[in-house]
Amino acid sequence: MDYPIYEHDVLVIGAGGAGLRAAIEASAMGCRVGLVCKSLLGKAHTVMAEGGIAAALGNVDARDNWEVHFADTMRGGQYLNNWRMAEIHAKEAPERVRELEAWGAVFDRTKDGRILQRHFGGHKYPRLAHVGDRTGLEMIRTLQDHGIHQGIDVHMECTIIRLLKDGDRVVGAFGYYRERGQFVVFHAKAIVLATGGIGKAYKITSNSWEYTGDGHALAYEAGAELVDMEFVQFHPTGMVWPPSVRGILVTEGVRGEGGVLRNALGKRFMFDDIPEAYRNSTADNEEEGFLYVIGEKYQGRDARRPPELLTRDHVARCIVREIREGRGSPHGGVFLELQTFCDWLERRRPGLNKAEYIKKKLPSMYHQFKQLGGIDITKQPMEVGPTVHYIMGGVRVDGDTQMSTVPGLFAAGEVAGGLHGANRLGGNSLSDLLVFGKRAGEYAARFAKEHAAGQLPRDQIEETARWALSFIDHPQGDENPFQVQYDLQETMQNLVGIVRREEDMLRALEALERLRERYRRVRVVGNREYNPGWHTAMDLRNLLIVAEAITRSALERRESRGAQFREDYPNKSEEFGKVNIVVCKGPDGSMRVRREPIPEMPDYLKRVIEQNK
Amino acid sequence: MGKTIFRIWRGDKTGGQFREYQAEVSEGMVVLDVVHQIQATQAPDLACRWNCKAGKCGSCSAEINGQPRLMCMTRMDSLPPGPVTLEPMRAFPIIKDLVTDVSWNYRINKLIPPFKPRPPDFPDGTWRLAQEEVDRVQEFRKCIECFLCQNVCHVLRDHQMKEPPEIFGGPRFMIRVAALEMHPLDTVDRLPLLKDVLNIGLCNITKCCTEVCPEEIHITDNGIIPLKERVVDAYYDPLLWLARKVGNLLGLRKNKKIPLPTLQKNPTSEA
Ligand SMILES: Cc1cc2nc3c(=O)[nH]c(=O)nc-3n(C[C@H](O)[C@H](O)[C@H](O)COP(=O)(O)OP(=O)(O)OC[C@H]3O[C@@H](n4cnc5c(N)ncnc54)[C@H](O)[C@@H]3O)c2cc1C
Numbered sequence A: 001m002d003y004p005i006y007e008h009d010v011l012v013i014g015a016g017g018a019g020l021r022a023a024i025e026a027s028a029m030g031c032r033v034g035l036v037c038k039s040l041l042g043k044a045h046t047v048m049a050e051g052g053i054a055a056a057l058g059n060v061d062a063r064d065n066w067e068v069h070f071a072d073t074m075r076g077g078q079y080l081n082n083w084r085m086a087e088i089h090a091k092e093a094p095e096r097v098r099e100l101e102a103w104g105a106v107f108d109r110t111k112d113g114r115i116l117q118r119h120f121g122g123h124k125y126p127r128l129a130h131v132g133d134r135t136g137l138e139m140i141r142t143l144q145d146h147g148i149h150q151g152i153d154v155h156m157e158c159t160i161i162r163l164l165k166d167g168d169r170v171v172g173a174f175g176y177y178r179e180r181g182q183f184v185v186f187h188a189k190a191i192v193l194a195t196g197g198i199g200k201a202y203k204i205t206s207n208s209w210e211y212t213g214d215g216h217a218l219a220y221e222a223g224a225e226l227v228d229m230e231f232v233q234f235h236p237t238g239m240v241w242p243p244s245v246r247g248i249l250v251t252e253g254v255r256g257e258g259g260v261l262r263n264a265l266g267k268r269f270m271f272d273d274i275p276e277a278y279r280n281s282t283a284d285n286e287e288e289g290f291l292y293v294i295g296e297k298y299q300g301r302d303a304r305r306p307p308e309l310l311t312r313d314h315v316a317r318c319i320v321r322e323i324r325e326g327r328g329s330p331h332g333g334v335f336l337e338l339q340t341f342c343d344w345l346e347r348r349r350p351g352l353n354k355a356e357y358i359k360k361k362l363p364s365m366y367h368q369f370k371q372l373g374g375i376d377i378t379k380q381p382m383e384v385g386p387t388v389h390y391i392m393g394g395v396r397v398d399g400d401t402q403m404s405t406v407p408g409l410f411a412a413g414e415v416a417g418g419l420h421g422a423n424r425l426g427g428n429s430l431s432d433l434l435v436f437g438k439r440a441g442e443y444a445a446r447f448a449k450e451h452a453a454g455q456l457p458r459d460q461i462e463e464t465a466r467w468a469l470s471f472i473d474h475p476q477g478d479e480n481p482f483q484v485q486y487d488l489q490e491t492m493q494n495l496v497g498i499v500r501r502e503e504d505m506l507r508a509l510e511a512l513e514r515l516r517e518r519y520r521r522v523r524v525v526g527n528r529e530y531n532p533g534w535h536t537a538m539d540l541r542n543l544l545i546v547a548e549a550i551t552r553s554a555l556e557r558r559e560s561r562g563a564q565f566r567e568d569y570p571n572k573s574e575e576f577g578k579v580n581i582v583v584c585k586g587p588d589g590s591m592r593v594r595r596e597p598i599p600e601m602p603d604y605l606k607r608v609i610e611q612n613k
Numbered sequence B: 001m002g003k004t005i006f007r008i009w010r011g012d013k014t015g016g017q018f019r020e021y022q023a024e025v026s027e028g029m030v031v032l033d034v035v036h037q038i039q040a041t042q043a044p045d046l047a048c049r050w051n052c053k054a055g056k057c058g059s060c061s062a063e064i065n066g067q068p069r070l071m072c073m074t075r076m077d078s079l080p081p082g083p084v085t086l087e088p089m090r091a092f093p094i095i096k097d098l099v100t101d102v103s104w105n106y107r108i109n110k111l112i113p114p115f116k117p118r119p120p121d122f123p124d125g126t127w128r129l130a131q132e133e134v135d136r137v138q139e140f141r142k143c144i145e146c147f148l149c150q151n152v153c154h155v156l157r158d159h160q161m162k163e164p165p166e167i168f169g170g171p172r173f174m175i176r177v178a179a180l181e182m183h184p185l186d187t188v189d190r191l192p193l194l195k196d197v198l199n200i201g202l203c204n205i206t207k208c209c210t211e212v213c214p215e216e217i218h219i220t221d222n223g224i225i226p227l228k229e230r231v232v233d234a235y236y237d238p239l240l241w242l243a244r245k246v247g248n249l250l251g252l253r254k255n256k257k258i259p260l261p262t263l264q265k266n267p268t269s270e271a
């Protein structure tokens, strides 16, 4: 075994918001920290986040506090959330945001000079701290520039393909450098997974090549449990035209700033279907909705939100309904436009420069549509449709410490499950990264201090190296890795998408079985140096695991709730409202599915929910 | 739009050449789509970087028909008809095909002393800042680190001033320093760093950097020129120079003298 070995107390896999925050914390606690990422530093998904970070700072509306944020998060997640995580998240997010400012982040300001907050779907008060529509960039750059002075060892363009175990516990990780293809071993006392999501399991997604569910699969293979995997968030508004940009995100900020959804007949269809749970908090006329957007009163009381800002699962389903029933836009989406709002605003503020107003509020959206779609959003409507955006499910962790069911293995950020339940509210991810990234770093550091380094398992290393190399010039190989990946995406998109049925999902399982066969025959041409074909081949293993976990969990949950809509079980069921679906690898290597009862919520949290009904 | 010939540079640090590929181009496609198509169907080992496909991450920089640009934001229908040439950024060492070794930039970044705010204005640890005060730094903070400006700056591209004794930080890091120096809360003095380590004096304001910036940051006008003025004021204006010295002696300036950092050797030169 002549691979280089790096020794760390804590190894963090993933350098998005969660990974960076974890690394900073562990290193501040005096640990030797290694940080590994598949791309260059600063390019992780977090960089793409647009809308903002949810935190009950109460800067714009002083009535906001952790209790309201907690209740909003639980309602959005349809009460399947890990309530302890939702509580910690709501309580600690404001501190994490202020800390970011102390590290140099420059948020947009209120008139009195504090951090400005904007409206977002499902949040009762304006709650999202933001920087125009490039909040993620601000966040990752701040963490990166803070972290590089802390003595963290960064391994860029390095992909982990296996977690190494000594008995029950993880003791390291094995991976390869993309540049030259050499293998590398990390020996660590504790490991934090912060690898993000799974979007590449679907054809239409806002996610990049990195999102192949690596962390989910690595944890699963190491014996950890995955929870809530059926809940895949379809963001209601992705670009639909031209075909090559299909899926790219149109931030919810557009609706937050007054954007209106219309069908091909020009009808604003979101007023037609407002769920019972949100009726009291949703406007029933245009005037009131727009007043909400600009934060003014309606008939002497607080204006209620426009229906476009209902939760993502609901808005996505309404859009699908319009398209299915033949009222879609020319390229198979619906229209999203800012003109109605701006005309209304102009009547209140004569002389308003509408085009400038939109450009200032949504600069990168303006840019994106202008450059990629040839559309001027200050004058023309956008065409939008649902796109796979986020996975609520992930590694099952302890709410306080973020440790998985495998000792020494922690998870934070999108790869961890629990906080968001059946549906995530916009803005609750960036805050999740900070709150639980910090906690994962802290508890991983504690774990590292309490435990000696384990023994590195040679057999696991050798086995994985053999597997990785088996694709290159595979003698019996006849499959192109890109084609297998494409077919997997097609399968998941068509059979385990927004609207699900048992028969489709059973077919999906069969299709995945055939894809697994084909994956074994994948052949990679070329050598190990920066070879995307080889990388895609190895990532396929992870996508196959994640796709199966999503499908099996979705089959098991025989109800419709949050992000999961089952045509064969269109209603919520009381029985399934009490359980999470958990999958893990069984002793025979096959995937096990079980229902895990949700623990009883303590009385003080129940009261908070009651008071915020 | 039909078929288009792509001439893509293939090779590694030992050398390489242009290879021709036929691509099927349809409405709305960007250059990166074509690269992906070629990768999926003709050259699975063609190396390129990308992440967001929306001009947000700065991974996909390359030279398209000789112009430094983001591949994901360059629409095929914006290019003149005929074959398209695609090659890696030239100011940085080649790794493979379209992928270059940009690690030098990360080492330069590490030389810049971190943000250090003045004490909070309020006991809850917060500050009050007007939007107008932060507008200016927000412009610089839009940078997506595509390094296209570094790639076109002749001081780096033609004169390769990247290692001691002659280093030029390059436009990207000039505006990073500008973002810190003009940050209303920051207290560190980075003028010595600008003058003696990042050698701002080597910039002769050709503005090539500003022209290629996909974020449309006014790198020269709003960043480099004001910084140059500050350096001149601090070091070459006798009165200010004296004030600075005396201020330092009396400990009036908030910031103590910082020892100037030196460029580290590339640590990831592989084990
Ligand atoms: C377009 C877009 C807009 C969004 N807008 C918002 C928003 O406004 N507000 C909000 O709250 N959320 C938003 N989200 C969601 C949010 O950005 C993500 O959920 C979040 O950034 C995920 O952060 P993370 O730290 O968990 O992972 P990431 O930032 O995705 O980082 C994952 C890291 O893991 C590394 N990695 C993965 N696999 C491996 C491996 N095998 N080996 C080594 N390294 C690996 C990657 O290289 C990367 O560094 C948005 C998402 C998208 C796509």
Ligand code: SF4
Pocket (backbone or CB within 6 Å): B152, B153, B154, B155, B170, B171, B202, B203, B204, B205, B206, B207, B208, B209, B210, B220, B224
């Ligand atoms: S203006 Fe200065 S930094 Fe920019 S390209 Fe010219 S010499 Fe380089």
Ligand code: SF4
Pocket (backbone or CB within 6 Å): B058, B142, B143, B144, B145, B146, B147, B148, B149, B150, B171, B172, B175, B209, B212, B213, B214, B215, B216, B217, B219
């Ligand atoms: S300043 Fe502009 S050109 Fe330079 S790295 Fe940043 S975004 Fe790219």
Ligand code: FES
Pocket (backbone or CB within 6 Å): B049, B050, B051, B052, B053, B054, B055, B056, B057, B058, B059, B060, B061, B070, B071, B072, B073
């Ligand atoms: S892929 Fe992110 S900028 Fe081009």
